[in-house]
Amino acid sequence: MVVGGGIAGMQAASDLAESGFFVYLITSDDSLGGRMARLDKTFPTNECSMCLLGPRMTGSLNESNINLLTRAKLTQLEGEAGNFTAVVERQPRYVDEARCTGCGLCADTCPIEVKDEFNGELSKRKAVYKQFPQAVPNKYAIDIENCIRCMKCTRVCSAGAIDHQQQSEILNINIGAVILAPGFESFNAQQLGEYGLGYYSNVVSNIQFERMLSSTGPTGGHIYRPSDGAVPKQVAFIQCVGSRDCRKGYGNEYCSAVCCMASVKEAIIIKEHKPETEIVIFYLDMRAFGKNFDRYVNRAVGQGIKLQRSLISSVKEDPITGNLSLSYCDKGQVLTEEFDMVVLGAGVQPPKSAGELAKAAGIELNQFGFAKTSYSNPVETTRAGVFAAGGFIGPRDIPETVVSGSAAAAAAAELLSAARGVSSREIKYPEEKILSSEQARVGVFVCCCGSNIAGVVDVSEVVKYASGLPGVAGAWKFTYSCSQESLQKLKEIIHEFHLNRIVVAACSIRTHLPLFRNALREAGLNQYYLEMANIRDQCSWVHRDYPEEATAKAKDLVAMAVGKVRHHRPLYLKPVQVVQKALVVGGGIAGITAALSLAEQDYQVYLIERQESLGGMLNQLYLPQDGIKPRELIEKKIHAVKSHPNIRVYKNAELINVSGRIGDFQSKIKVEKTTIELKHGVVVIAAGCREGNIKEYMYGEDKRVITRLEMEEFLSSGNNSLVKTVVFIQCAGSRQEGREYCSRTCCGQTVRQALALKELNEDVNIYVLYRDMRTYGFMESEYRRAREKGVIFVNYQPDSPPDLQGGYNGINIKVKDPSSRSNLELTADLVVLASPAVPAEGLDKLAGLLKIPVNEDGFLVETHAKLAPLDVPTPGVFICGSAHSPQNINEVIAQAKGAAARAAGVLSKSHLLAGGPVAKVNQEKCAACVTCVRLCPYGVPYIGSKNVAEISPVQCQGCGTCAGACPNKAITLEHYRSEQLIEKVRAMFNMEVARSE
Amino acid sequence: MSDFKPKIVAFCCYYCAYAAADVAGSLRVQYAPEVRLVEIPCSGRIDPVVILKTFEEGADGVYVAGCLEGDCHFLKGNIRARQRVNYVQKILGELGIDPERLAMYNLSGAQGGRFAQIANEFTEKIKKLGPSPLRGR
Amino acid sequence: MIVAEPKPIKEVAGYIKDCTKILVVGCGGCTSVCMAGGETEAEMLAASLRILRKMEGRELVTAVTTITRQCEPEFVESISSKVKEVDAVVSLGCGVGVQFLAEHYRDKWVLPALNTVFAGGTVQAGIWEERCGLCGDCILHLTGGICPVIRCAKSILNGPCGGSQNGKCEINPDTPCAWHLIYEKLSAMNRLDLILQFHPAKDWSKERSGGLRNRKREDAVL
Structure with missing residues (x-):
């Protein structure tokens, strides 16, 4: 059972269903989608959130091995791992899901209007309502508290779906494991009166702002000031609202990890709408620690978005204009600036229901109220058989949420491997119509994509044009062609008009082709009788200022698709056998974790490592992280690998050739001087990363300058009596030309090393010279502890990096502190450089063998930055760990387990098509x-x-x-x-x- | 020539140019509306007959867009595509059609901006060359 | 195989300048393999000819077909209905193919689109080289499988001549000396004794200058 219908829950459910398990997916909401459904775009690719989510939601609903229960809550969990009885309480919807067609007449007629919480209460909805236009399932529901039982909806509903008498029901469901993914909530910024949310009308929260940006939101995608509807000219973002706040009762101590990027994204989108808008983001540290994040922030700066490092203590409103003034400190001066609108970067916190859910599931929560999980298995809770995923574990962005969903699926599959395939069901499609002799009857479906397409392209004109094209039997217009409702209608129209070729003019085949192909199959047509015309990404989005040309182009694109589809032939897929074994490349923590997970799921695994011993980077890490010593952890895992009957380890081994395909690969492995051949169905790449070379800061010239890895060893040796002053320099070799990314792991490591030094000798002076301290998430607590212990953090700017001079008494360091504009002079006995994490040697060659693209930084490129972080374009190949991008150990473990879940989706099948x-x-x-x-x-x-x-x-x-x-x-x-x-x-x-x- | 609206066909590899067009879309990078994409699984799929017939139908310009050299999803398809483009350019020359009307570009799937830049650049070039001698005939 | 190369398109266009309907016939035999006359090239030629006509403002109707081999009467006959429809046939066969078509369809113009250049083979993808001079009296058993008749500029039978320079032929420094190749091959085979043998003059009457050649196999004659 998966609890939570957001992206984490859907990922876990679909990975498990794919691996041969039957899944109950329960959500307390009316629809799938979770928090992601509220977002307009996603960083750092600015892709439309709903467009990514839509196919996922529909896929989860249509998967025959997922039973979706909405408005359902887990209230009790009895039994033990492998054999639980879950008590689920289902609240009535007051609308019969089986009968509701989603037509919306009930909402049209309903006289009651209430504030719409989905839109951040910026708009109204009816008492009978659908959460959002693309809701899955596409069914209405009644908000019974606000319903006056006037029965207007009952009378107008021709399907007879309204039932005010519906009762809640209690279900007892027998299951083997539970995955808790209830998500997170936004911090309610009204608690911080100094920012004025709730009484200054032009102060909005980031979630309200996301809804304003959304084309289906309260303002139809336009940004207006709530006070007077004017388009704002100056917008300020205030970061860390309710995050990194040590005051009890005023917010949360941890960093919310996503708000920096979310605000940068929102700022970029404003610039896209109105390039002349002046935007300032007030921040403490720009935490752009993820893959391609720094580039994204640099792009924002390039577009004229101003980043101002300053904590805003209060917002003041001019009661006449509604403008807001902010005071801040810059270069030693206090400045005041006026803005039309202020967006609060409100942080995240555990859902209100967390306590109740924890009690029902019998698990403990951590000090912040999130699920308590272990560092070495980030999806494992305190109760066996109960796992956690997504924002419920702690603040994280979408890809990490997806990864944790997959990881939780792997953990559950490990536990239940004996029961795999026992209760799963197979999909039966209707028999395909044979059409070889029939003339082409093309149906054209033109999508408005809300206003994404219709806002630029004259969709009705395109429909009219399409219906006159040769071979076309009819053309139809859809608001959202990917919605449940439209797909149903498409199938009905296919039957009614005897269509035998379909053109969908909407968006990209990269995201939506499978969805529409599936719809064709369900309608009894061969799935290859489909052609898509991309009139959004290739047209409305990129020719915004030329609606006429865009409409002409859309017509051409539709005509082209019609021209091609008329010559489509039915194609058939044949079942071919799967070699149910895995090859894992890389014997570090990522490879070992993936191998163990697959082995526990009862698949044979070949684990190959280039070096003569297993363990990788963790062999060089001594300091405990969250109470776990990396070296001890890796030793334990190496032992488990060596003693596992399903794992065969090859050391000093290198992959030299791969042939075959998903389900049936043949690899040549060079093991010392011999070459062996292995057959396997999937490949998991876990090649890791290494410490990059540093040319700066006298490294290699003076022995008193060491790297962070060397510091680990130095600290473990305990020989530090002579050290009185230690200076850490962050971003040594990262975030600069040629290596434009953040190495992610260094800030946390520096803080740990500083604390360890203080523990050994309280009198040692420690300075950390940093650009942005990126101790995101719960690591923030350690950062705070370091400051409490007297570690001094000094910011420096990339244009004036610290200057080092070797001296007899130590290394003399000069650094310019931008806030005080004074030079700080230090003499250090030891300088520790936060060295960069760079791709492992030979990663490019490995990528070439498997046809995986690499990015500008040399790391592997996943299929989709948000929703497919562990897949690559080559089918049957999965990636995890620092070969994807630099990561902390717990994140690597989650990715490795996630990759195992993705791989198991292939290996669980005896045949592929x-x-x-x-x-x-x-x-x-x-x-x-x-x-x-x-x-x-x-x-x-x-x-x-x-x-x-x-x-x-x-x-x-x-x-x-x-x-x-x-x-x-x-x-x-x-x-x-x-x-x-x-x-x-x-x-x-x-x-x-x-x-x- | 200012009112000349060329018709340009871009044969785009699914893995790079098609993906880059999506990226350009999601970033809302605005570019010349004259380009029509035809998706192919790899630029190596393109064959001389398809290119030549596209000109025959009346295209003012044609380009093939494949992955960066060395990065072809199918290893060398983009190299083959370039060879075939060169071959058809020779034939165009023989026929008295400016070979500049045909081009091969390389880009990665992440380069939305580059996709737009190519579209603009090529459209500009074709506008300078004027309508194809086959246009409307 | 017989290796051919395309004629300049404008030359072919000149042959058919008075025609309105033509049939372009590819050959699925040798000219396909040497990438000069298969269906792809037939389509290319037809499109090119149409394009040239379009630019003149006149229409040209083309049909394109490919037959397995143009040097077989049955295959040639198989397109008779298509041939009937047109003013002229453009053949992408070798010289043999063009003639077989021309002989079979007595009242039709059959025009060559290719120049037939030599009998040879593929030395690497996209590169073909001449190997056989079709002399009618093979002596490869004496020369280690390397033909001096076609590969030596002078076709001398007892070589090399004094113009063999560092293994290359004096008339073209890029062309290997055939007799040098023969020497190396025989040396590798440990049969250098063969190079010392004197080869008397060949029977050149079997060569093409002896008039039209034909061959008959009695048991195959129907």
């Missing part, structure tokens, strides 16, 4: 010229016994390079045949279309 859009040889035409054999990057084609080329559909990767070169056009790449491409092009020159008819 192969074929589809792959190369096909027309053997009658083949001249056996051998061109394809020579050309194929994967060596798939061969000249067989019939003296013509043969290409195995299972091995073919579908690139079409052979089809592009075949001199006699004997090879076609299905779905991208020349004729299809040419017809697609021809269709945009509409005169030619008319002529060919």
